[in-house]
């Protein structure tokens with residue numbers, strides 16, 4: 001392990017532990033620590049990140065099918081990265097939505113007494129099918145290398161993973177390739193319709209909420225999923241190689257950059273028409289009101305700064321006006337920026353719609369909650385008050401605890417990723 | 432005129448206008464002055480209470496009648512009852528009594544309001560009008576909130592009441608999103624008096640939590656909840672249940688009993704003779720967001736003129752005036768339902 005890599009892991013451990021304190025606070029004080037408890041907005045940062053991670057997972061998986069389902073040689077080297085990212089993002093899905101449940105311990109009811117007319121229940125089961133496909137696929141595509149490593153005596157973990165298999169024949173390879181291909185092809189509808197389209201349907205079927213409601217929502221979800229997944233795979237491939245001191249394959253980078261740019265423009269195209277038709281409508285609809293909140297209301301900076309500037313303009317500029325294979329780190333930066341932009345998109349899917357009250361004249365006792373003075377440790381009370389000033393009423397701004405908990409999830413995932421890329425053979429092992 | 436008052440016991444609204452009364456030579460001016468000067472309670476209290484059925488205008492008789500009908504309906508099997516609420520907006524004075532009594536009845540914490548009264552202003556100064564609209568859970572016949580619950584923690588009972596099993600809800604708040612009326616809210620676990628370690632209020636929060644769990648709404652009862660029981664509600668979603676624990680014991684919901692304006696009615700829609708049915712027949716009623724197809728069980732009456740404080744106060748004065756005058760005459764008459772006035 002290189003020095004650089006060790007330092008990276010050490011930093012991640014420290015950050016995860018430091019921010020992980022928020023989990024303790026969350027368990028102790030329940031949702032009181034969120035800004036949700038002080039506004040009429042019932043879903044917030046954690047739900048946004050829940051759909052953000054579902055998107056990353058589905059997107060990364062669909063990129064992997066380019067290799068394993070359609071056999072595109074240019075992407076071969078990122079195939080396993082994409083699968084690993086898909087698996088870890090799904091773990092992020094679980095970690096983000098769990099603390100958002102008012103009763104975390106009752107999570108199990110989703111599996112013991114599900115109601116399949118609810119898309120949340122359908123999703124909970126979909127994720128299980130999906131993770132099985134993902135893990136099986138990643139195992140099968142790296143099996144040959146695991147066995148090689150086991151035979152080489154590289155560590156007990158490989159002998160365990162090889163499941164007692166000593167040699168890997170042509171026949172094995174052929175059979176595994178067929179299974180992987182089938183899994184990848186089954187996985188496409190599971191990921192696009194079941195996992196991510198379905199997560200879009202959680203929002204799309206709610207007739208009471210303008211902008212969410214409608215056939216467009218799941219489509220938009222899947223599109224931004226593809227975009228964010230591709231951008232993250234590109235960035236993490238480059239960064240991993242750089243941290244490990246490995247060789248960054250220019251063909252892979254160039255092909256991925258092409259895909260990312262294409263998807264970015266498709267995404268922009270869809271965003272453009274969503275905004276333009278809703279703003280141009282001839283009737284003063286609730287949709288227009290909500291889009292107004294998104295573009296010029298309290299969340300304006302999410303749209304203009306995070307989404308447009310950081311998510312599209314800057315990274316597209318980098319990718320289009322520099323040579324990515326020659327300056328891979330810049331391309332990685334562009335990828336990260338795009339992923340942050342998509343986080344903004346997710347936030348803007350959830351929050352502006354909720355800023356619209358069911359009736360405009362709902363009384364204040366309906367939406368203003370008490371400040372959690374009694375429960376929040378003294379040293380953040382001042383900050384809590386300051387943030388609460390923003391959060392009263394329908395305007396929701398996440399508290400420091402929500403940010404911390406979300407950050408801890410991201411750090412933990414990065415840490416796990418950094419460990420797994422070391423353990424799992426990500427590329428073909430030389431004989 | 433006197434004969435006009437001595438109508439046979441029909442259920443028709445008396446057509447006799449109040450002004451004709453006032454003009455009547457038999458009336459002492461003192462009565463009128465007394466009434467108009469606001470001495471209503473004294474005058475009314477001074478009269479011996481008439482038998483309940485003799486004054487359909489009287490608020491108590493409405494409550495008595497609704498209670499009687501409720502108890503009759505309870506004898507029917509569950510699936511033959513259909514509880515509805517009718518809110519007469521002409522009578523609502525925006526006093527928030529229902530909101531307060533609901534909080535007291537169900538011991539709801541801050542942030543949970545089952546029945547807020549929405550208030551908004553229309554018109555331009557100086558010709559402004561305040562509008563009041565209480566908003567309980569609509570107990571929709573086609574509830575969009577139940578089918579989205581991923582764990583079957585909320586459903587519609589056979590008598591039309593949409594219930595939540597507080598022991599089963601996982602707190603995902605998906606139903607909060609699906610309800611078009613904002614009738615569901617999440618219990619974040621606040622207390623009215625924050626937890627303090629010192630001073631006279633120390634320990635009140637703990638006491639409050641203990642008291643709260645004593646409330647019927649929190650307990651595993653045959654009416655609420657399923658096999659999981661209820662108990663602690665922190666972190667989960669809550670809503671108005673039409674006070675099932677009261678209904679099932681033969682008592683009207685808290686908001687109906689305490690409505691100062693007498694604006695809230697409750698009853699069984701499947702009983703053709705119930706007060707709510709008569710009201711719905713008599714007056715045009717509307718339901719909120721009818722276009723969504725949720726088929727709410729809460730009806731609003733605006734009648735002619737809609738809700739207005741001024742006209743409402745006038746009507747109240749009129750009602751008492753008539754009542755007093757009638758007693759002076761010793762007459763019996765049956766007025767119409769809802770008591771919207773005699774005209």
Ligand code: SF4
Nearest residue numbers: 568569570571576610
């Ligand atoms: S008003 Fe809302 S909570 Fe009540 S039944 Fe209708 S949809 Fe459900």
Ligand code: SF4
Nearest residue numbers: 580600601603604606
């Ligand atoms: S908050 Fe509770 S009742 Fe509502 S959908 Fe979720 S589990 Fe069901």
